[in-house]
Amino acid sequence: MDRRELLKGAAAGALSLWASRRLTAQQAAGDAHQLPVLMALVDGGGSNVLALNTSEGMVMVDSGAPKSGDQVMAALRAATKVANGFRVQTLFNTHYHADQTGNNEMFAAAGAKIIAHERTRQWMSSDYWVPAEERYEKARPKAARPTETFQTTGTLKLGTEQIDYGYLPLAHTSGDIYVYFKTSNVLAVGDVASPLRDPALDYFTGAWIGGRVDAMDILLALANDQTKIVPAYGPVMTKAELKAERDMMEEVRSRMWKQVREGDGPKDMLEGGVLKGLPRTWKDPEKFLYDAAKGLWAHHNKLDPNVV
Numbered sequence: 001m002d003r004r005e006l007l008k009g010a011a012a013g014a015l016s017l018w019a020s021r022r023l024t025a026q027q028a029a030g031d032a033h034q035l036p037v038l039m040a041l042v043d044g045g046g047s048n049v050l051a052l053n054t055s056e057g058m059v060m061v062d063s064g065a066p067k068s069g070d071q072v073m074a075a076l077r078a079a080t081k082v083a084n085g086f087r088v089q090t091l092f093n094t095h096y097h098a099d100q101t102g103n104n105e106m107f108a109a110a111g112a113k114i115i116a117h118e119r120t121r122q123w124m125s126s127d128y129w130v131p132a133e134e135r136y137e138k139a140r141p142k143a144a145r146p147t148e149t150f151q152t153t154g155t156l157k158l159g160t161e162q163i164d165y166g167y168l169p170l171a172h173t174s175g176d177i178y179v180y181f182k183t184s185n186v187l188a189v190g191d192v193a194s195p196l197r198d199p200a201l202d203y204f205t206g207a208w209i210g211g212r213v214d215a216m217d218i219l220l221a222l223a224n225d226q227t228k229i230v231p232a233y234g235p236v237m238t239k240a241e242l243k244a245e246r247d248m249m250e251e252v253r254s255r256m257w258k259q260v261r262e263g264d265g266p267k268d269m270l271e272g273g274v275l276k277g278l279p280r281t282w283k284d285p286e287k288f289l290y291d292a293a294k295g296l297w298a299h300h301n302k303l304d305p306n307v308v
Helices: 003-015 017-028 071-078 104-107 118-124 209-222 239-261 266-271 285-298
Strands: 038-044 048-053 057-061 088-092 113-117 127-129 136-137 148-150 155-158 161-168 177-181 187-190 226-230
Touching: 038 071, 038 136, 048 071, 048 161, 048 187, 057 071, 057 155, 088 104, 088 155, 104 113, 113 118, 148 209, 177 209, 187 209, 209 239, 209 285, 226 239, 239 266, 239 285, 266 285
Parallel strands: 057 088, 088 113, 113 148, 187 226
Antiparallel strands: 038 048, 048 057, 127 136, 155 161, 161 177, 177 187
């Protein structure tokens, strides 16, 4: 590995520290029949890229933002200490957004199988309108699209690791998934959890705040107190931290439920204090409320009648 790659990978060291400690503990246990397994969490141009090195090749969750592929590869080589024979066997896409799928072509060209929900493949295969930016997003090249899709759940076994994955309906997009490294007890959740950024809802795909809460309940049922939960952005979370975010989102949903039935718009809701007294602040609260309100109206059949 050259000096440039080493420097690029240095940032990965801090993020994968918990994984390195876990590996050290495994080695100390003295299991000479099991190849060492290292999980790394590296910077994919701002978003998280999670990887597991197995005896059969690397498994990745998300490929990072466009044009960050060399950075991702260098960081993974540094974090896993695999300089030669580095091979990505499987790449999961947690949803269709470019900051999670931006380097798909590079890994696919190197032989990686790309797994995602069928809805993610559909969004990546079609031109679509982006309301917030008033423009069309062009379909991704065929080489960037998933090569294997599913509808509900799936399981993959690589080396000693069991990897379960499943659909999270209408949580952030219409094609969100989780990837659960069951043996290692690490759960990748994409943008369904958002410890740092404003929670985002692609309402034009069908995502809505109620779907997000439901998806978080699925994740909480999978996790235990020792589970490491990896979002698309931000630090690794505990189950308690995910539960706190879930409860906050449910409180927002409950407050908005009432306001939407009254016919209030995002500005009315903001001025009415819908987001006040919560354990976080929003960088763009009006945009969040606009998207959340759009999603609630799209699921108006789930709203209680407003009887005067």
